Amino acid sequence: MKNNVKVARVQVDLTQAQLAEQVGVTRQTISLIEKGKYNPSLKLCLEICYAVQKTLDELFWIDREE
Amino acid sequence: MKKIKDERLVLKNLKNIRTAYVIQTLGIIGILGYDVIQGGMDRMMANPLWSVFMITAIISSLLSMNVSVDEYPTQQSPKKGFILSIIVVTFIAIAAGVAISLSSGVTTGVLIGGVIFICGVPPFAYLFYLRKQRHDEELDG
Numbered sequence: 270m271k272n273n274v275k276v277a278r279v280q281v282d283l284t285q286a287q288l289a290e291q292v293g294v295t296r297q298t299i300s301l302i303e304k305g306k307y308n309p310s311l312k313l314c315l316e317i318c319y320a321v322q323k324t325l326d327e328l329f330w331i332d333r334e335e
Numbered sequence: 336m337k338k339i340k341d342e343r344l345v346l347k348n349l350k351n352i353r354t355a356y357v358i359q360t361l362g363i364i365g366i367l368g369y370d371v372i373q374g375g376m377d378r379m380m381a382n383p384l385w386s387v388f389m390i391t392a393i394i395s396s397l398l399s400m401n402v403s404v405d406e407y408p409t410q411q412s413p414k415k416g417f418i419l420s421i422i423v424v425t426f427i428a429i430a431a432g433v434a435i436s437l438s439s440g441v442t443t444g445v446l447i448g449g450v451i452f453i454c455g456v457p458p459f460a461y462l463f464y465l466r467k468q469r470h471d472e473e474l475d476g
Contacts, residue, residue, distance in 0.1 A: 294341040313342055
């Protein structure tokens with residue numbers, strides 16, 4: 270699933286490892302989420318949102334493909 | 336070793352355990368199959384692996400009842416289904432008991448009928464419990 274985690278993370282000046290530590294997962298998981306290769310649970314999504322100070326919409330919303 | 340908290344790794348761990356379980360089960364089936372070829376059913380059932388295999392099969396089917404209750408919802412009220420299944424189990428137990436009483440004595444008949452009844456009730460009771468839970472959830476909205 271495509272998302273805007275990477276952009277948001279760079280905006281608040283965090284590395285993957287720092288973000289990973291804040292939300293309590295491994296760096297590899299953050300990397301896979303950014304690449305869209307792993308679907309995080311809603312709980313983890315929220316943790317990421319809090320860490321980068323964005324809403325769920327801004328990070329994970331994608332318009333339905335027609 | 337510290338506890339794994341990363342949800343992705345927890346999931347991956349579960350998948351690994353599943354793979355190991357599949358291999359283990361295949362191994363057990365292989366060993367039991369070899370026993371059947373070597374010495375027939377008696378030899379296979381004498382093997383302790385047979386009880387391990389059966390207990391695992393029973394536990395996995397009991398656990399999967401949790402899944403099937405959600406997958407196949409019934410309109411029938413859970414109580415009605417439970418009473419119906421108890422009647423069927425009682426009928427089967429009595430029929431088996433009577434049949435065995437006629438061939439190998441009343442005591443054996445009553446014993447085996449009783450065992451069938453006692454073994455038949457818990458799965459249905461569990462099913463009743465699960466269905467009732469679902470039913471109450473639906474009532475809550």
